[in-house]
Amino acid sequence: MCVCVCVCVLIDSGSSRSTVYLYQWPAEKENNTGVVTQRLRCSVAGPGISDMLVDPARDKLSWTSIRECMNNVTKIVPAAQHNSTILYLGATAGMRLLHSQNETMSNEILGNLQNYLQSLPFNYQNASIMSGDEEGLYGWITVNYLMGNFLEKNIWNTWVRPAGGKMVGSMDLGGASTQIAFTLPDPTARGTDIVQVSLYGYEYNIYTHSFLCYGKNEAEKRVLATLVKNSKNATHVINPCFGRGYNTTVAAESIFGTQCTELPTNYDPKQMITLVGSSDNVACRDVVHGIFDLTSCTDNCSFDGVYQPPVGSGDFLAYAGYFYTAQAIGLTSISQLDQWNSTTWEFCSWDWPTLKLKKSWISDIYLKSYCYSAHYVQTILVNGYKFNKDTWKNIDFQKQVHNTSVGWSLGYMLHTSNMIPAEAKLVRLPMANSVFGGLLFLFTALTIVSVMFLIIKAVRACY
């Protein structure tokens, strides 16, 4: 018997890097219910495509590493299946920023990538820049698909919607933007950032919002920009979030060469700035707080005046930068808010040699920033999204579910390729409807007759 397998390749072009995913699933005809597995996850070396040079000849590293990942895909997928293998590329906040800053360059980068992808033996579909809300929504689909919240097999081996219909909220912390998405308890609620999606015949009312410039890397640049601006000496700046003993000298453009920061007066992009770590927990927390506008919100609002309904008491999965931060401070999966605060406090009090010793498995490039990001995560979740000590423990910090990476890519693939159709009759009985109806009638009639028989017997016994 031939077991058909469908294959899809998705390139996630994030702000900090690109990743190639290969998904496959058995071609079950009914309701597209075949379970998707991740066959390959290939990290493309080099920066994200928004930092790529337009010319492949001048940017050998990025192009060579994309080709390497695509060669791996070509080897895994049998040649006979190449032209039925769907290929998508989705770009996110890094390209959203570049597009608004330099549209020509962003079009050139995408155009060159498109030409390259079209030259491959696969069924190329498109390469596009996604909106932040789409990114949030696809992340939510991925999370709930992987957790089995859309479908499960019942005792009759048929696909049904799990009892209770509990969905999990999704929180993604990328390099340039961050997304939150969750279902609203009130199915009739309408408003900004609320979208209705129909999946397998059920309507979901989802709140989703993406904050550009609040990704882990861009938000850190905003922290550094604040420190530079507030420093008496603009070229020798104390950074309370870096460990004492850690100093680094960077060009001003690495902080200010983004739309996410405001240019200082007399800006010189080549000016070198020395950042000096001081392991100052309180000062770090304060400067991180300062990048959020927490004052323009009253009810049903997160920060920067953005509408957000209450997060409620449901579960959330926090992934990407959330997970890396939780992992670095040693609090993956579920934690208590007090635990997060005290662990951050301890982490931020360590000087650089102690940090290096205690967290020897983390490379310096990431390690230097975890005190900042631990405060960032606490601030956005508590002061921003309004999680509290009771709801914090509903947040699960993970990067994978069932050996599959959590991110927008799987949800995008499922939705775009109609793997999760809007309409579907989920509850299918293991026999024809007429047979089931007949049996149901028979059992009901038998039950009624038996009950009547018992009543008559009981009445007779009384007399």
Ligand SMILES: O=c1[nH]cnc2c1ncn2[C@@H]1O[C@H](COP(=O)(O)OP(=O)(O)O)[C@@H](O)[C@H]1O
């Ligand atoms: O392997 C890792 N360890 C630690 N941090 C990472 C790793 N990979 C990415 N990051 C950081 O986590 C954040 C989110 O990464 P992600 O890859 O989701 O961002 P992107 O999709 O915007 O490129 C970024 O700040 C990135 O620099």
Ligand SMILES: [Ca+2]
């Ligand atoms: Ca991402």
